[in-house]
Structure formats: C-alpha cells, structure tokens
Amino acid sequence: MILLQLFWEFFKTGLFAVGGGMATLPFLYDISARTGWYTTAQLADMIAVSESTPGPIGVNMATYVGFTTAGIPGAVIATLGLVTPEILIILIIARVLASFRQNKYVDAAFYGLRPCSVGLIAAAGVLVVKVSLLNLERFGVTGAILDAFNWKAIALAAVLLVFTRLVKQTKKLHPIFFILASAVIGVVFSF
C-alpha cells in the first residue's frame, strides 16, 4: 500500500516539478509534511548525498526518499513514479517538437512557471535554514533571542558563501568539495 502511495506522490512530483532537479525539493518537503515518512533534517542530508553522488539530483533524491520510506522496493517505485509522467510527456512532445517550442501559450505559461519554481525552491530553502542555522528548540526553553541562532553554523555558512560566490579560485569547484569540507568542520567543531 505504501508503495502505491509512493508511486502516486512521485508521479505528481514528476508531473508538476518544473525547472530541473532542485525543483523537486518543494514537493519532497510537502510529502514529508503530509506523510511524516521522513523529517526535514533527513531531507537536508538526502540533498547533500544526492549532490555528492553520480546521477541527476532529482533522480537521486527520489531514490533516497523512496529507500528511506520503504527500502529497496520503495527506491525503485519512487524513481519509476518520478520518471513515468516525464516519459509520457516527452513521447507526446517529441511528435510535435517544432510547434511545441513555438507555441505562444506554452511560452507564456513558462514565463509564469520559471519565477514560480525559484520562489518554491527558496521557500524550501527557508526550511533547511530552520533546521541547520537556527536553534528554535533552545530558544523555546530559554527565551533568549541570541539562543535562537546556531552561531557556529552561521559562521560556517558565511565562510562557505565567500568561497562559493566570491573567491575566484574556489567558486567553480564542484559542490562535493564544500560538502566534504563541511562534514570535516562539523566533526572537528562538534556541530
């Protein structure tokens, strides 16, 4: 039964996630919030693994979520669920490729869909910020505003931002380098 549910959830994700791998992220949060199959923190870990392993990120995340939810059958079913609508859509479009690309309604719809995708991914990012840079549990206990922030994590985020966006020598590096460095820093400074 859970396999059927997994297939359906990922079928919907494959059908509505527009704009590449990261666009599946808001859908995965939505699934987690509704079903409780995995937590926000677990999902953040899955993103990191999906970025650091071969394969398209969207597919990796679907496989990982499926595995976490229902083992190897879950991984297979979630992945198949994700790609089924894509296969159907492309097989239809491949027959009418030229007219699809020039269709003014398609173009207009995607003019609206692209900013939508960015907004949704950013909103999902806020949830990751909540579990990694903030410490709302301790804030709830002590009530002190300074306790709401995880200062070690914020310092690391600032350093990572500088290296991934500003420093010319490092900003072209593959994300896996930054993920591994963050893991080491996490262990050394006991995050």
Added chain:
Amino acid sequence: MRKLLDLFLAFAKVGVMTFGGGYAMLPILEREIVENKGWATREELMDYYAVGQCTPGVIAVNTATFVGYRTAGNLGGIAATLGVVFPSLIIICLIAGVLTNFAEIPAVKSAFAGIRVCVCVLIFNAVVKLWKGAVPDKAALLLCLAVFVLSVFLDLSPIVFVVFCAAAGILFTRLGVRGE
C-alpha cells in the same frame, strides 16, 4: 533489442558520469551521444535541452527520453530513461543502506550537521543562478515573491502554485504587462 540495450547502457554511462545533473550533463552527453554514438547532432541536443527546461521533471530524464525516442521509438525512450536512472538506484541504495546503520554515531551526526549548513548555501546559490533566467521583469518578480511568501507562510501544495503561475504567465502575457 540490440539497439535498446545499447541505449540503456549508453545512458547508464551518462548517469554514472554526471554529478549534479542539468547543465553538468551537457558535455558528457555531447561526447557519448553526439560524438561516440551519433544518435543526435549538437543542435538537436540543444533543442532537447530547451524542451527539457520547459517541460516538467528532471532535465536529464527528459533529454534521455527524447534521444531514445528519436533513435528507437517509444521503447527506445523508455530504455534510455531507465538507463539514466539505473546508476542512481544502485549507488543511492548502497549509500542510504550504509548511512542508516551509522546515523546514530555522534561523529556522523556532527558531520551531517555541518553538511546541512553547506546545503543551505547550495540551495541559496541554486536560487541565485536560476533567478537570472527566471525573473526578467517586474511582473515575474512579483510572481516570484508572492510564491515565496505564500509558500513560507501557508501550508499549500506546490501544485497549487504551479497551476496558478502557469495561468498567471498566460494572463500577464495577454494583458501585456510582461517585459516591463
């Protein structure tokens, strides 16, 4: 049959060699599909990419389905798609299986707490990168901010936003507010 197996294996190779998907895949596709196999020209590949961006789903999967279909029909599309996802299935199941057993070790917990910080930065960078192509004018900016704010504060399915924004895109274009 031979052709289907060929497609499956070629795209499995692409899947193994891709880190990150999307545009990271383009040079590998060019080498495997255009130069080695001759299944598509460079221009066709760019067309498939463009369509992949304006259809739902993972771009790597869309491109695989396209090339597979063009090479060997419907079954070709399916074989190529299964090929591109196959390495992910194996690799992720192995890693997930191992990590599940080690998840409770304090050092592993600390490592992932550090990694989660990095994920924040990676998502931020992804948003900045997408922003440039996705938000060309004020109307798109309005749409993007509205989706962001509503999605943070309301418990709505992303599907609602996707359907609404597709309609808004058509409406904005018709009203002529696009491009201002």
